Amino acid sequence: MIFTAERMLVDGIIFRNRGLKVDVQGRVQGLTSAESADIDFGRQLLIPGAVNAHSHAFQRLLRGRTQSAGAVIDNFWSWREVMYHVAGHLDPEGIRSASRQAFLEMLLSGITSVGEFHYVHHQPDGALYDDPNATSHAILAAAHDVGIRIRLIRTVYLRGDFDAAPAPRQRRFCDVDLEDACDRIDALGPDVAIAAHSVRGVPLEAIAVLRERYRGRPLHVHAAEQRHEVEQCLKHTGKRPVELLADVLDQDVTLIHATHLVPSEIESITRSKATVCICPSTEADLGDGLGPVGELFNAGVPLALGSDGQTLLSLTEEARRLEMHARLQHEKRNVLTRVSGAESARACFDAMTTSGARALGLNTGALKSGEHADFVTYDLDDPVFAGCDSDEALLGALIFSADSRAVRNVWVGGEPVVRAGNHEEAAAVRADYETLCRHLFA
Numbered sequence: 001m002i003f004t005a006e007r008m009l010v011d012g013i014i015f016r017n018r019g020l021k022v023d024v025q026g027r028v029q030g031l032t033s034a035e036s037a038d039i040d041f042g043r044q045l046l047i048p049g050a051v052n053a054h055s056h057a058f059q060r061l062l063r064g065r066t067q068s069a070g071a072v073i074d075n076f077w078s079w080r081e082v083m084y085h086v087a088g089h090l091d092p093e094g095i096r097s098a099s100r101q102a103f104l105e106m107l108l109s110g111i112t113s114v115g116e117f118h119y120v121h122h123q124p125d126g127a128l129y130d131d132p133n134a135t136s137h138a139i140l141a142a143a144h145d146v147g148i149r150i151r152l153i154r155t156v157y158l159r160g161d162f163d164a165a166p167a168p169r170q171r172r173f174c175d176v177d178l179e180d181a182c183d184r185i186d187a188l189g190p191d192v193a194i195a196a197h198s199v200r201g202v203p204l205e206a207i208a209v210l211r212e213r214y215r216g217r218p219l220h221v222h223a224a225e226q227r228h229e230v231e232q233c234l235k236h237t238g239k240r241p242v243e244l245l246a247d248v249l250d251q252d253v254t255l256i257h258a259t260h261l262v263p264s265e266i267e268s269i270t271r272s273k274a275t276v277c278i279c280p281s282t283e284a285d286l287g288d289g290l291g292p293v294g295e296l297f298n299a300g301v302p303l304a305l306g307s308d309g310q311t312l313l314s315l316t317e318e319a320r321r322l323e324m325h326a327r328l329q330h331e332k333r334n335v336l337t338r339v340s341g342a343e344s345a346r347a348c349f350d351a352m353t354t355s356g357a358r359a360l361g362l363n364t365g366a367l368k369s370g371e372h373a374d375f376v377t378y379d380l381d382d383p384v385f386a387g388c389d390s391d392e393a394l395l396g397a398l399i400f401s402a403d404s405r406a407v408r409n410v411w412v413g414g415e416p417v418v419r420a421g422n423h424e425e426a427a428a429v430r431a432d433y434e435t436l437c438r439h440l441f442a
Contacts, residue, residue, distance in 0.1 A: 001414065004037035005046040005377060007394065010367045012346075014391040020046065022373040026414030030369045041377045044408055045385075045394065048367045049112025049374035050315035051356030053277045054220070054256050054306025057099035057116055057139065061086050061440065063310060076226050076286045084169035086440065088124045092138040094436055095120060099142035101433035104423055105313040107148055109404040112374035112412050114148055115306070115360045117195055117220060117256070119155035119173045121184075126171030132184050136192075146425055147417035149374060151360040153220050154188060155195040156181045156210060158202050162236035173197075178206045182213060193218035193360065199233055199241045204248075211248045218252055218361045220277075221245065224265075225257035225288050240265060249274045254304065254359040259283060259291040266292060270299040275359045278351075280321035282308035293326045294335045297347060304355040315356075319348035320400050343392060345399040373414040382406035 002019040010020065010031060019037050021029040034040075066082050090098070099116070106114055120135050122128055131137065136152060143150035157173045158181075160166040166174040175181035185192060194214045196202040198221060202210075211219055224230055224241045233241045242258060242265040249255075249272035258269070258276045269276065276296055283289070286309070297303060305318040323344050326335035336347035357365030364372040378385075378398065384406060388397040410418035417423060 001039070002032060002034075002037045003039050003041065003046065003375075004034040005041040005044045006380060007045045009045070009047040009395075012366065014394065020367065020373075020375075022414045026373050028367050028369055028371050028373050041409060043380045044377040045380055045398070046375055046377045047398070048353045048365050049376050049410065049412065050110050050352045051304070051354075051360065051362065051365055052106060052111045052114040052307050052315055053254065053304035053356040053359040054279055054308050055102070055106075055114050055116050056309060057102040057114075057142070058087065058090060058095055058120060059083060059308075060102040060105075060310040061098050061437065065441075074287070076288060077228070079286055081169075087120050087172070088169055089440055090120065092129065092134045094440075095135050096138040096142045096145075097432050097436045099139050100145050100429050102310055102313065103143055103148045103150075104146045104426060104429045106307070107146060107410050107412075107417055107423060108407065108421075108426075109314045109316075110376040110378075110407045110410060111307075111313070111315050112149055112376065112410060113151070113357065113360065113362055113364055114143070115151045115153050115193065115218075115220070115356075116143075117153045117155055119157050119195075119197055121157075121175065122172040124172050126166075126174070133188055136188055146423065146429065147412055147415070149362065149364070149372065149412055151191075151193050151218070151362060152188065153193040153195045153218070154185050155197050156185075156202055156206070157197040158206060159200075161200050162232055174201075178209060182210075185214070190217075193220065195220040198222040198229070199237075199244055200229060204237075204244055207245070208248050211250075211253070216252065218254060218359060219248075220254045220256060220359070223255045223258055224260045225283070227260055227289070230260050242268060246272075252361070256306070257283065257288065257291065258296070259288050261292055263295075266295055266299055266301070269296070269301050275302040275304050275355060277304040277306050277356075277359055278318075278322055279306040279308035280318050280325055281312050282306075284321070284325070285309060285311045290325055290329045293322060294330055297336050298338065302355045302358055303347075303351045304359040305351050314404055315352040316399060316402060316404075319352040322351055323348050323400075343395065345395045348399045349395065372412075374412050375410075376407060377409040378402065378406045379408050
């Protein structure tokens with residue numbers, strides 16, 4: 001099948017009136033003439049689908065429910081108590097419903113792939129389900145229900161904190177032991193990525209075992225999101241989180257957040273060729289702080305993006321915040337550039353596509369020959385693109401000005417999932433999700 005559109009961004013280059021050839025397996029075969037196109041999107045911009053490298057889909061349930069001041073100082077730790085409360089009332093069907101709603105919103109915003117960092121494993125009291133992987137299967141089913149590409153990131157969680165047993169609200173997250181966690185990972189098959197929740201939740205020795213046992217698979221770790229986490233890590237280990245992880249870092253490792261780093265840790269990440277996944281809207285929502293994005297970029301560290309807590313669901317919004325937060329921090333413009341004349345929008349676009357695909361080990365993100373045909377089209381007649389005729393202006397408007405309103409079509413693996421801005425399951429998914437919310441919050 002051949003697709004065409006007025007503009008098409010393929011492998012980093014914007015083409016005009018070319019055809020994108022896709023085989024029957026849903027993989028890109030390359031560019032060809034537009035004259036023989038089977039589907040012509042007309043005055044639209046066709047781009048690679050966004051890759052959401054870090055998601056906790058069930059946290060969609062928290063949206064709008066944590067924005068009132070509490071009796072104590074509001075921060076990550078007070079927010080976490082609310083999250084624990086919600087997580088404690090979900091069964092596998094509830095997880096499927098919440099995940100389906102989050103994944104639907106992702107597709108409608110132009111996200112075609114998601115890395116789901118999954119750690120809600122057991123019943124609320126910590127007992128196993130009859131199917132020990134019931135909640136993992138629920139998430140995979142939710143992705144299938146709406147048609148998003150997913151990399152399940154099965155998360156290992158072994159303790160409540162440094163040298164602390166799990167608190168009652170953490171029991172459903174924590175594995176019996178490392179071997180039990182590995183058995184359940186193995187049962188899910190080779191397509192599952194691995195995560196160690198954090199250096200708080202998993203001892204370094206166990207993280208090293210995971211890295212060795214699953215070498216070649218993506219390994220993700222929350223690291224240095226909060227100052228308190230860094231202080232506790234120093235207290236208990238004598239090292240900062242990323243400093244502690246230095247010997248397990250490699251090109252298959254992704255550090256989530258990495259907000260509070262010192263220069264030696266940035267050097268360690270750079271040498272290892274690890275990826276850092278920034279989650280700007282969540283980090284802002286939780287008051288985590290501003291990470292050293294400019295320094296990481298200048299060091300050549302690949303930067304991916306995640307929606308994380310689902311306060312909002314748009315990778316273009318996350319991409320613009322990546323640059324905008326760096327501008328606020330450094331008090332200058334176009335921080336994510338290395339040479340005069342470079343476009344900061346390019347670095348942002350790479351973060352929401354190819355770097356995310358790298359973090360998840362997915363063959364997508366650029367529409368190169370052989371990649372999955374995961375793409376999105378934007379309406380060039382949307383007011384946001386008016387007057388943006390040059391390639392530079394068009395990409396700049398896409399990253400810094402456009403929103404999901406302009407998304408028209410979304411295809412995953414050469415199959416349509418959103419047509420003319422609509423998903424055929426949207427009404428049913430929303431109705432089921434609203435039923436869940438009434439049950440949880442009545």
